Amino acid sequence: MSTRIYIFDTTLRDGEQVPGCQLNTIEKIEVARQLEKLGVDVIEAGFPVSSPGDFNSVVEISKAVSNPTICALTRAVKKDIEVAADALKHAKRGRIHTGIGTSSYHIYNKLNSNPEEIIERAVEAVKYARKFVDDVEFYAEDAGRSDNEYLARVIEAVINAGATVVNIPDTTGYCLAQDYGTKIAYLVNNVPNIDKAIISTHCHNDLGMATANTMAGILNGARQVEVTMNGIGERAGNTSLEEVVMTLKCHKYLGYETGIDTTQIMKTSNLVSTLMRMPVQPNKAIVGRNAFAHSSGIHQDGVLKNRENYEIIDPVEVGVKESSIVLTARSGRAALKHRLSVLGYELEPRDLDAVYNKFLELADRKKDISDEDLEVLVGRNKNDE
Numbered sequence: 432m433s434t435r436i437y438i439f440d441t442t443l444r445d446g447e448q449v450p451g452c453q454l455n456t457i458e459k460i461e462v463a464r465q466l467e468k469l470g471v472d473v474i475e476a477g478f479p480v481s482s483p484g485d486f487n488s489v490v491e492i493s494k495a496v497s498n499p500t501i502c503a504l505t506r507a508v509k510k511d512i513e514v515a516a517d518a519l520k521h522a523k524r525g526r527i528h529t530g531i532g533t534s535s536y537h538i539y540n541k542l543n544s545n546p547e548e549i550i551e552r553a554v555e556a557v558k559y560a561r562k563f564v565d566d567v568e569f570y571a572e573d574a575g576r577s578d579n580e581y582l583a584r585v586i587e588a589v590i591n592a593g594a595t596v597v598n599i600p601d602t603t604g605y606c607l608a609q610d611y612g613t614k615i616a617y618l619v620n621n622v623p624n625i626d627k628a629i630i631s632t633h634c635h636n637d638l639g640m641a642t643a644n645t646m647a648g649i650l651n652g653a654r655q656v657e658v659t660m661n662g663i664g665e666r667a668g669n670t671s672l673e674e675v676v677m678t679l680k681c682h683k684y685l686g687y688e689t690g691i692d693t694t695q696i697m698k699t700s701n702l703v704s705t706l707m708r709m710p711v712q713p714n715k716a717i718v719g720r721n722a723f724a725h726s727s728g729i730h731q732d733g734v735l736k737n738r739e740n741y742e743i744i745d746p747v748e749v750g751v752k753e754s755s756i757v758l759t760a761r762s763g764r765a766a767l768k769h770r771l772s773v774l775g776y777e778l779e780p781r782d783l784d785a786v787y788n789k790f791l792e793l794a795d796r797k798k799d800i801s802d803e804d805l806e807v808l809v810g811r812n813k814n815d816e
C-alpha cells in the first residue's frame with residue numbers, strides 16, 4: 432500500500448503574487464478548472480482581504496470547481512479570517528490558511544513582538560478560523576529559519592486549538608535538504624499531538640533547493656506538499672508541482688502516490704505560462720522545451736537504439752507526444768538517417784555519407800536544421816549524381 436501525498440497547488444496565490452503574472456477572475460477560473468482536471472487536492476485560490484478582485488476570484492473559483500478543497504489565505508488577523516470565510520461560502524469544501532512568523536527575524540524585526548505573544552496570536556487565529564470552517568491550516572512563516580524547539584511549541588499549541596494541517600514554510604528558501612528533513616522529523620518526534628494534523632511543506636527556491644527540500648520533507652513525514660505549476664512564485668519561485676509529482680512517480684519504490692493525472696501536466700504548464708505571460712525556461716525539468724530533446728550524437732544514437740538509454744520518463748506520461756531528436760552540428764549519422772527515414776528517404780550508405788557531410792557544413796552555419804533543409808540537401812545530392 433502506497434502512502435498518499437496531498438497536492439496543494441498555490442499557483443493562483445503564491446504564483447500569482449509575482450509581478451506581471453496577475454490574472455483576471457475569468458483567467459483564474461480557467462486555470463482552476465485545469466488544476467481540477469490535473470487532479471490537485473487543494474487549490475489555494477487567493478488572499479481575499481488583499482483586494483476586492485482577489486475576494487471575487489475566491490468566490491467564483493469556489494463556485495466553478497467542486498473536487499479540490501478551496502483554500503483562502505489570511506494573516507493571523509480577525510478581519511482577514513472573516514473576509515476569507517465570506518469568500519469561501521460557496522465552496523463545497525473550504526479551508527482557511529492562517530498563520531504568523533515564527534523566526535526571530537519575523538518575531539522581533541517584522542512583528543515587533545515576543546515568542547509568547549506569537550503563540551497566543553497563533554492560537555487565537557486558529558480558534559477564530561475554526562468558528563467558520565472545519566478545515567484550518569496554520570502556517571509558521573519562516574519556519575525554515577525558526578528554532579526547532581520553539582517551532583514545536585507553536586505547532587503543538589495550534590493543533591490543540593484546532594489546526595487540521597500545519598504548514599512548515601521555508602519562506603526564504605534558506606534550508607539545505609538535510610536541515611529541512613531534520614526539522615520535519617523533529618516535529619514528528621517532539622510534538623505530542625502531531626498525529627492529529629497533516630504536516631505540509633512549502634519550500635521556496637532561492638538556492639534552487641525547493642524540490643529537494645520538499646522531497647526531504649516527505650521522506651521525514653510530511654503528507655501535503657505546497658507547489659506551483661512551472662515553479663512560479665515569490666522571487667525565485669516555489670517548489671514546482673511537476674518535479675515533485677514525477678520524482679515520486681519515477682521512484683515508486685519509495686512507496687508514495689499522488690492523485691495527479693500526469694498526462695495533464697504539459698497542458699497545465701502551457702496554460703499557466705501563456706495566461707501569466709511567464710515563459711518556461713527551455714531546460715526546465717519535465718516541462719521545458721528541451722526536457723525531451725536530444726541533441727548530441729552520442730545521446731541521439733543511444734535514444735534511437737532504446738529510449739530508456741537516455742530518458743527516465745516516457746514523454747507521453749506527462750502529455751508530450753514524443754521526444755525529439757534535434758539536428759545540430761553535434762548530431763551523428765544515426766540521427767540524420769532516422770530523420771530522413773521519417774521523411775521517407777532511405778539512402779544507400781554512400782549517399783548518406785554525402786548528405787551527412789553537406790548537413791555538417793550547413794549545421795555549422797545554422798543553429799537548427801529543419802525538415803525543409805534536409806529536403807534541399809537530399810535534392811542537391813541527387814543532382815550531383
Ligand code: KIV
Binds near residue numbers: 445
Ligand atoms: O512562503 C510563505 O511562508 C508563504 C506563507 C504565507 C504560507 O507563502
Ligand code: ZN
Binds near residue numbers: 445633635
Ligand atoms: Zn510562499
